Amino acid sequence: MRPLYEWITTISAWLIPFMIVFIPLYAAFKKVPVYETFIEGAKDGFGTAINIIPHLVGMMVAISMFRASGAMDMMASLIRPLFDGLGIPSEVLPLGLLRPLTGAGSLAFTTELIKTYGPDSMIGRIASTIQGSTDTTLYVLTVYFGAVGIRRSKYALKVGLFSDLVGFFAAIVICLLVFE
Protein backbone atom coordinates (compact mmCIF):
# COMPACT_ATOMS: atom_id res chain seq x y z
CA MET A 1 0.00 0.00 0.00
CA ARG A 2 2.90 2.38 0.67
CA PRO A 3 3.50 3.23 -3.03
CA LEU A 4 -0.15 4.29 -3.28
CA TYR A 5 0.27 6.91 -0.56
CA GLU A 6 3.39 8.15 -2.27
CA TRP A 7 1.41 8.49 -5.47
CA ILE A 8 -1.16 10.62 -3.67
CA THR A 9 1.57 12.86 -2.25
CA THR A 10 3.20 13.12 -5.67
CA ILE A 11 -0.10 14.16 -7.27
CA SER A 12 -0.47 16.90 -4.62
CA ALA A 13 2.95 18.25 -5.50
CA TRP A 14 2.83 17.91 -9.29
CA LEU A 15 -0.74 18.39 -10.50
CA ILE A 16 -1.00 22.17 -10.18
CA PRO A 17 2.45 23.04 -11.62
CA PHE A 18 1.75 20.60 -14.44
CA MET A 19 -1.53 22.33 -15.27
CA ILE A 20 0.03 25.79 -15.03
CA VAL A 21 2.66 24.82 -17.60
CA PHE A 22 0.74 22.38 -19.77
CA ILE A 23 -2.41 24.46 -20.40
CA PRO A 24 -0.67 27.59 -21.75
CA LEU A 25 1.77 25.48 -23.80
CA TYR A 26 -1.06 23.47 -25.32
CA ALA A 27 -3.03 26.67 -25.99
CA ALA A 28 -0.02 28.36 -27.62
CA PHE A 29 0.32 25.31 -29.84
CA LYS A 30 -3.36 25.85 -30.78
CA LYS A 31 -2.54 29.49 -31.65
CA VAL A 32 -4.38 31.00 -28.66
CA PRO A 33 -3.04 34.40 -27.49
CA VAL A 34 -2.31 33.01 -24.02
CA TYR A 35 -1.69 36.14 -21.95
CA GLU A 36 -4.65 38.16 -23.28
CA THR A 37 -6.90 35.14 -22.79
CA PHE A 38 -5.64 34.72 -19.25
CA ILE A 39 -6.48 38.35 -18.39
CA GLU A 40 -9.91 38.02 -19.98
CA GLY A 41 -10.78 34.92 -17.91
CA ALA A 42 -9.16 36.20 -14.73
CA LYS A 43 -11.62 39.12 -14.61
CA ASP A 44 -14.38 36.65 -13.68
CA GLY A 45 -12.44 35.47 -10.64
CA PHE A 46 -12.97 38.69 -8.71
CA GLY A 47 -16.75 38.58 -9.01
CA THR A 48 -16.83 34.88 -8.13
CA ALA A 49 -14.94 35.48 -4.90
CA ILE A 50 -16.93 38.61 -3.97
CA ASN A 51 -20.27 36.86 -4.58
CA ILE A 52 -19.40 34.37 -1.85
CA ILE A 53 -19.11 37.08 0.84
CA PRO A 54 -22.79 37.24 1.96
CA HIS A 55 -23.07 33.44 2.09
CA LEU A 56 -19.85 32.98 3.97
CA VAL A 57 -20.43 35.87 6.41
CA GLY A 58 -23.90 34.55 7.27
CA MET A 59 -22.70 31.03 7.87
CA MET A 60 -19.45 32.00 9.61
CA VAL A 61 -21.43 34.10 12.11
CA ALA A 62 -23.66 31.12 12.94
CA ILE A 63 -20.82 28.59 13.19
CA SER A 64 -18.55 30.95 15.12
CA MET A 65 -21.35 31.55 17.67
CA PHE A 66 -21.95 27.81 17.82
CA ARG A 67 -18.33 27.25 18.80
CA ALA A 68 -18.01 30.17 21.23
CA SER A 69 -21.19 29.22 23.10
CA GLY A 70 -19.71 25.82 23.90
CA ALA A 71 -22.41 24.05 21.85
CA MET A 72 -19.84 22.62 19.44
CA ASP A 73 -17.83 21.04 22.28
CA MET A 74 -21.01 19.64 23.83
CA MET A 75 -21.97 18.11 20.49
CA ALA A 76 -18.48 16.68 19.92
CA SER A 77 -18.37 15.12 23.38
CA LEU A 78 -21.75 13.51 22.69
CA ILE A 79 -20.47 11.87 19.51
CA ARG A 80 -16.97 11.12 20.75
CA PRO A 81 -17.66 7.76 22.45
CA LEU A 82 -19.12 6.44 19.17
CA PHE A 83 -16.02 7.10 17.10
CA ASP A 84 -13.14 7.21 19.55
CA GLY A 85 -12.42 3.51 19.15
CA LEU A 86 -12.02 3.99 15.39
CA GLY A 87 -9.40 6.71 15.76
CA ILE A 88 -11.58 9.23 13.91
CA PRO A 89 -11.42 12.79 15.30
CA SER A 90 -15.02 13.49 16.36
CA GLU A 91 -14.65 17.20 15.51
CA VAL A 92 -15.11 16.46 11.80
CA LEU A 93 -18.32 14.46 12.19
CA PRO A 94 -20.77 17.40 12.10
CA LEU A 95 -19.17 18.27 8.78
CA GLY A 96 -20.40 14.95 7.38
CA LEU A 97 -23.96 15.92 8.28
CA LEU A 98 -23.62 19.47 7.01
CA ARG A 99 -21.87 18.75 3.70
CA PRO A 100 -24.83 17.38 1.70
CA LEU A 101 -27.23 20.02 3.08
CA THR A 102 -25.49 23.37 2.63
CA GLY A 103 -22.39 24.27 0.65
CA ALA A 104 -21.76 27.61 2.39
CA GLY A 105 -22.53 26.12 5.81
CA SER A 106 -20.09 23.26 5.44
CA LEU A 107 -17.49 25.62 3.97
CA ALA A 108 -17.91 27.83 7.04
CA PHE A 109 -17.61 24.80 9.32
CA THR A 110 -14.46 23.67 7.51
CA THR A 111 -13.03 27.17 7.84
CA GLU A 112 -13.80 27.20 11.57
CA LEU A 113 -12.01 23.85 12.01
CA ILE A 114 -9.00 25.05 10.00
CA LYS A 115 -8.92 28.26 12.02
CA THR A 116 -9.16 26.45 15.37
CA TYR A 117 -6.91 23.45 14.83
CA GLY A 118 -4.65 24.80 12.06
CA PRO A 119 -4.66 23.90 8.35
CA ASP A 120 -1.82 21.40 8.79
CA SER A 121 -3.38 19.50 11.68
CA MET A 122 -5.03 16.15 10.96
CA ILE A 123 -8.45 17.70 11.59
CA GLY A 124 -7.65 20.56 9.21
CA ARG A 125 -6.51 18.16 6.49
CA ILE A 126 -9.47 15.83 6.88
CA ALA A 127 -11.95 18.73 6.86
CA SER A 128 -10.32 20.17 3.70
CA THR A 129 -10.49 16.80 1.97
CA ILE A 130 -14.14 16.18 2.92
CA GLN A 131 -15.18 19.67 1.82
CA GLY A 132 -13.34 19.38 -1.50
CA SER A 133 -14.37 15.88 -2.48
CA THR A 134 -18.17 16.05 -2.76
CA ASP A 135 -20.80 18.54 -3.80
CA THR A 136 -23.89 19.77 -1.96
CA THR A 137 -26.29 16.96 -2.89
CA LEU A 138 -29.48 18.71 -1.81
CA TYR A 139 -28.62 21.88 -3.72
CA VAL A 140 -27.65 20.04 -6.89
CA LEU A 141 -30.86 18.00 -6.75
CA THR A 142 -33.02 21.10 -6.26
CA VAL A 143 -31.35 23.09 -9.02
CA TYR A 144 -31.13 20.34 -11.66
CA PHE A 145 -34.52 18.70 -11.17
CA GLY A 146 -36.21 22.00 -10.36
CA ALA A 147 -35.04 23.45 -13.68
CA VAL A 148 -37.02 20.89 -15.67
CA GLY A 149 -40.00 20.48 -13.33
CA ILE A 150 -39.24 17.00 -11.98
CA ARG A 151 -41.23 16.41 -8.77
CA ARG A 152 -40.49 12.75 -8.06
CA SER A 153 -36.75 12.23 -7.86
CA LYS A 154 -36.98 8.44 -7.43
CA TYR A 155 -33.73 7.07 -5.97
CA ALA A 156 -31.56 10.08 -6.93
CA LEU A 157 -31.39 11.50 -3.39
CA LYS A 158 -30.43 8.12 -1.92
CA VAL A 159 -27.64 7.68 -4.47
CA GLY A 160 -26.34 11.20 -3.76
CA LEU A 161 -26.38 10.75 0.00
CA PHE A 162 -24.79 7.31 -0.25
CA SER A 163 -21.92 8.71 -2.30
CA ASP A 164 -21.53 11.55 0.23
CA LEU A 165 -21.28 9.01 3.03
CA VAL A 166 -18.71 6.94 1.14
CA GLY A 167 -16.76 10.09 0.26
CA PHE A 168 -16.81 11.24 3.88
CA PHE A 169 -15.31 8.04 5.25
CA ALA A 170 -12.95 7.68 2.28
CA ALA A 171 -11.61 11.19 3.01
CA ILE A 172 -10.99 10.32 6.67
CA VAL A 173 -9.32 6.99 5.96
CA ILE A 174 -7.15 8.34 3.14
CA CYS A 175 -5.98 11.30 5.26
CA LEU A 176 -5.20 9.09 8.25
CA LEU A 177 -3.15 6.79 5.98
CA VAL A 178 -1.36 9.42 3.91
CA PHE A 179 -0.62 11.97 6.66
CA GLU A 180 0.19 9.56 9.49
Added chain:
Amino acid sequence: MVNYIWLFFIAVSFIAAIANGRMEALTEAAFEGAKSGVTVSFGLISVMVFWLGLMRIGEDAGLLRKIAVLLQPAIRFLFPEVPKGHPALGYIMSNMSANILGLGNAATPMGIKAMQELQKLNPDKETASAAMCTLLALNTSSITLVPTTLIAIRMTYSSAHPAEIVGTTLAATLIATAAAILADRWYRTRDKHKPPKWTDTHPSKHWADAKPQAPPGSAAGGQGKGEAVV
Protein backbone atom coordinates in the same frame (compact mmCIF):
# COMPACT_ATOMS: atom_id res chain seq x y z
CA MET B 1 -33.59 23.71 4.52
CA VAL B 2 -30.78 26.26 4.72
CA ASN B 3 -33.11 28.49 6.71
CA TYR B 4 -33.59 25.81 9.36
CA ILE B 5 -29.90 24.95 9.57
CA TRP B 6 -28.95 28.58 10.02
CA LEU B 7 -31.63 29.11 12.63
CA PHE B 8 -30.60 25.90 14.40
CA PHE B 9 -27.00 27.06 14.85
CA ILE B 10 -28.00 30.50 16.09
CA ALA B 11 -30.76 29.32 18.45
CA VAL B 12 -28.72 26.46 19.91
CA SER B 13 -25.77 28.81 20.39
CA PHE B 14 -27.95 31.19 22.38
CA ILE B 15 -29.24 28.42 24.64
CA ALA B 16 -25.77 26.92 25.10
CA ALA B 17 -24.38 30.37 25.90
CA ILE B 18 -26.96 30.74 28.68
CA ALA B 19 -26.14 27.28 30.03
CA ASN B 20 -22.39 27.91 29.93
CA GLY B 21 -22.53 31.59 30.94
CA ARG B 22 -20.79 32.73 27.78
CA MET B 23 -23.08 35.49 26.56
CA GLU B 24 -20.24 38.00 26.14
CA ALA B 25 -18.23 35.54 24.10
CA LEU B 26 -21.27 35.05 21.87
CA THR B 27 -21.40 38.69 20.81
CA GLU B 28 -17.70 38.67 20.12
CA ALA B 29 -17.97 35.43 18.14
CA ALA B 30 -20.78 36.80 15.95
CA PHE B 31 -18.67 39.74 14.78
CA GLU B 32 -15.51 37.65 14.65
CA GLY B 33 -17.38 35.20 12.39
CA ALA B 34 -18.49 37.98 10.06
CA LYS B 35 -14.91 39.16 9.86
CA SER B 36 -13.67 35.65 9.06
CA GLY B 37 -16.26 35.37 6.30
CA VAL B 38 -14.87 38.47 4.62
CA THR B 39 -11.24 37.50 5.24
CA VAL B 40 -11.77 34.09 3.67
CA SER B 41 -13.65 35.55 0.70
CA PHE B 42 -10.85 38.04 0.10
CA GLY B 43 -8.38 35.19 0.35
CA LEU B 44 -10.32 33.51 -2.43
CA ILE B 45 -9.81 36.43 -4.83
CA SER B 46 -6.16 35.65 -5.57
CA VAL B 47 -6.73 31.97 -6.27
CA MET B 48 -9.97 32.51 -8.22
CA VAL B 49 -8.57 35.27 -10.41
CA PHE B 50 -5.51 33.21 -11.24
CA TRP B 51 -7.32 29.90 -11.71
CA LEU B 52 -10.19 31.21 -13.83
CA GLY B 53 -7.62 33.01 -15.99
CA LEU B 54 -5.74 29.76 -16.51
CA MET B 55 -8.95 27.87 -17.17
CA ARG B 56 -10.02 30.41 -19.82
CA ILE B 57 -6.80 29.61 -21.67
CA GLY B 58 -7.75 25.95 -21.48
CA GLU B 59 -11.28 26.64 -22.68
CA ASP B 60 -10.13 28.73 -25.65
CA ALA B 61 -7.63 26.03 -26.59
CA GLY B 62 -10.49 23.52 -26.78
CA LEU B 63 -9.40 21.59 -23.71
CA LEU B 64 -13.00 21.09 -22.52
CA ARG B 65 -13.82 19.44 -25.85
CA LYS B 66 -10.67 17.34 -25.58
CA ILE B 67 -11.69 16.04 -22.15
CA ALA B 68 -15.22 15.50 -23.45
CA VAL B 69 -13.87 13.23 -26.19
CA LEU B 70 -11.91 11.24 -23.60
CA LEU B 71 -15.07 10.89 -21.51
CA GLN B 72 -17.18 9.71 -24.44
CA PRO B 73 -16.86 5.93 -23.87
CA ALA B 74 -17.64 6.34 -20.16
CA ILE B 75 -20.70 8.46 -20.92
CA ARG B 76 -22.02 5.99 -23.54
CA PHE B 77 -21.67 3.31 -20.86
CA LEU B 78 -23.42 5.37 -18.18
CA PHE B 79 -26.28 6.56 -20.40
CA PRO B 80 -27.14 3.53 -22.54
CA GLU B 81 -30.71 4.68 -23.26
CA VAL B 82 -29.76 8.01 -24.79
CA PRO B 83 -29.58 7.56 -28.59
CA LYS B 84 -26.21 8.09 -30.24
CA GLY B 85 -25.73 11.65 -31.46
CA HIS B 86 -28.49 13.03 -29.23
CA PRO B 87 -27.70 16.61 -28.07
CA ALA B 88 -28.08 15.50 -24.42
CA LEU B 89 -24.81 13.57 -24.68
CA GLY B 90 -22.91 16.67 -25.78
CA TYR B 91 -24.22 18.68 -22.85
CA ILE B 92 -23.47 15.85 -20.41
CA MET B 93 -19.88 15.75 -21.67
CA SER B 94 -19.48 19.54 -21.33
CA ASN B 95 -20.99 19.37 -17.85
CA MET B 96 -18.58 16.63 -16.79
CA SER B 97 -15.47 18.26 -18.22
CA ALA B 98 -16.35 21.62 -16.62
CA ASN B 99 -16.84 19.82 -13.29
CA ILE B 100 -13.47 18.11 -13.58
CA LEU B 101 -11.73 21.45 -14.15
CA GLY B 102 -13.63 22.92 -11.18
CA LEU B 103 -15.58 25.40 -13.31
CA GLY B 104 -18.81 25.29 -11.30
CA ASN B 105 -20.16 28.38 -13.06
CA ALA B 106 -19.83 26.70 -16.44
CA ALA B 107 -20.86 23.23 -15.29
CA THR B 108 -24.30 24.16 -13.93
CA PRO B 109 -25.79 25.72 -17.10
CA MET B 110 -24.47 22.77 -19.14
CA GLY B 111 -25.97 20.31 -16.64
CA ILE B 112 -29.35 22.05 -16.82
CA LYS B 113 -29.26 22.01 -20.64
CA ALA B 114 -28.51 18.28 -20.44
CA MET B 115 -31.47 17.81 -18.07
CA GLN B 116 -33.74 19.66 -20.51
CA GLU B 117 -32.64 17.37 -23.33
CA LEU B 118 -33.15 14.29 -21.16
CA GLN B 119 -36.59 15.60 -20.23
CA LYS B 120 -37.53 15.44 -23.95
CA LEU B 121 -36.79 11.68 -23.85
CA ASN B 122 -38.64 11.25 -20.56
CA PRO B 123 -42.13 9.71 -20.90
CA ASP B 124 -43.27 10.98 -17.49
CA LYS B 125 -42.44 14.68 -17.17
CA GLU B 126 -42.78 14.77 -13.37
CA THR B 127 -40.76 11.68 -12.49
CA ALA B 128 -37.01 11.54 -13.03
CA SER B 129 -35.87 9.08 -15.69
CA ALA B 130 -32.97 6.70 -15.09
CA ALA B 131 -30.69 8.87 -17.22
CA MET B 132 -31.60 11.94 -15.18
CA CYS B 133 -30.78 10.12 -11.97
CA THR B 134 -27.40 9.09 -13.39
CA LEU B 135 -26.59 12.67 -14.40
CA LEU B 136 -27.53 13.83 -10.93
CA ALA B 137 -25.39 11.13 -9.30
CA LEU B 138 -22.39 12.29 -11.33
CA ASN B 139 -22.96 15.89 -10.30
CA THR B 140 -23.52 15.32 -6.58
CA SER B 141 -20.25 13.41 -6.32
CA SER B 142 -18.54 15.71 -8.86
CA ILE B 143 -14.95 14.75 -9.63
CA THR B 144 -12.78 17.83 -9.20
CA LEU B 145 -9.13 17.90 -10.20
CA VAL B 146 -8.08 20.89 -8.08
CA PRO B 147 -10.04 22.04 -4.98
CA THR B 148 -9.17 25.73 -5.45
CA THR B 149 -11.43 27.09 -2.69
CA LEU B 150 -9.86 24.85 -0.06
CA ILE B 151 -6.34 25.73 -1.17
CA ALA B 152 -7.23 29.41 -0.79
CA ILE B 153 -8.65 28.93 2.72
CA ARG B 154 -5.58 26.96 3.78
CA MET B 155 -3.41 29.78 2.45
CA THR B 156 -5.45 32.35 4.38
CA TYR B 157 -4.69 30.46 7.61
CA SER B 158 -1.02 30.17 6.61
CA SER B 159 -0.66 26.48 5.86
CA ALA B 160 2.88 25.27 5.24
CA HIS B 161 1.61 23.17 2.31
CA PRO B 162 -1.75 24.51 1.09
CA ALA B 163 -1.88 22.06 -1.83
CA GLU B 164 -1.03 18.91 0.13
CA ILE B 165 -4.73 17.97 0.12
CA VAL B 166 -4.95 17.85 -3.69
CA GLY B 167 -4.05 14.16 -3.85
CA THR B 168 -6.21 13.07 -0.93
CA THR B 169 -9.17 15.05 -2.29
CA LEU B 170 -8.77 13.51 -5.73
CA ALA B 171 -8.63 10.01 -4.24
CA ALA B 172 -11.71 10.64 -2.05
CA THR B 173 -13.68 12.18 -4.91
CA LEU B 174 -12.89 9.22 -7.18
CA ILE B 175 -14.11 6.79 -4.53
CA ALA B 176 -17.28 8.86 -3.93
CA THR B 177 -17.97 8.96 -7.68
CA ALA B 178 -17.39 5.22 -8.01
CA ALA B 179 -19.85 4.67 -5.16
CA ALA B 180 -22.40 6.93 -6.86
CA ILE B 181 -22.06 5.06 -10.16
CA LEU B 182 -22.33 1.65 -8.49
CA ALA B 183 -25.41 2.68 -6.47
CA ASP B 184 -26.98 4.18 -9.59
CA ARG B 185 -26.33 0.95 -11.55
CA TRP B 186 -27.81 -1.10 -8.73
CA TYR B 187 -31.04 0.92 -8.71
CA ARG B 188 -31.22 0.82 -12.50
CA THR B 189 -31.04 -2.96 -12.69
CA ARG B 190 -33.42 -3.32 -9.74
CA ASP B 191 -35.98 -1.11 -11.51
CA LYS B 192 -35.57 -3.10 -14.69
CA HIS B 193 -36.18 -6.51 -13.10
CA LYS B 194 -38.77 -5.61 -10.49
CA PRO B 195 -42.39 -5.19 -11.56
CA PRO B 196 -43.64 -1.65 -10.82
CA LYS B 197 -45.14 -1.02 -7.41
CA TRP B 198 -48.87 -0.30 -7.16
CA THR B 199 -48.83 1.59 -3.89
CA ASP B 200 -48.68 4.97 -5.60
CA THR B 201 -51.82 6.96 -6.37
CA HIS B 202 -50.75 7.19 -10.02
CA PRO B 203 -50.15 3.60 -11.08
CA SER B 204 -50.27 4.49 -14.78
CA LYS B 205 -47.20 6.69 -14.39
CA HIS B 206 -45.22 3.82 -12.96
CA TRP B 207 -46.05 1.73 -15.98
CA ALA B 208 -44.72 4.48 -18.20
CA ASP B 209 -41.57 4.46 -16.14
CA ALA B 210 -41.01 0.75 -16.51
CA LYS B 211 -40.99 1.01 -20.29
CA PRO B 212 -37.75 1.71 -22.14
CA GLN B 213 -36.96 5.42 -21.93
CA ALA B 214 -35.44 5.96 -25.34
CA PRO B 215 -37.43 6.42 -28.56
CA PRO B 216 -38.47 3.14 -30.25
CA GLY B 217 -35.61 3.14 -32.77
CA SER B 218 -32.83 3.01 -30.21
CA ALA B 219 -34.60 1.16 -27.42
CA ALA B 220 -33.27 -2.27 -28.31
CA GLY B 221 -29.63 -1.18 -28.41
CA GLY B 222 -29.94 0.72 -25.15
CA GLN B 223 -31.52 -2.18 -23.32
CA GLY B 224 -28.91 -4.63 -24.54
CA LYS B 225 -26.11 -2.46 -23.27
CA GLY B 226 -27.77 -2.06 -19.90
CA GLU B 227 -28.05 -5.80 -19.44
CA ALA B 228 -24.46 -6.48 -20.40
CA VAL B 229 -23.31 -4.36 -17.50
CA VAL B 230 -24.90 -6.49 -14.78
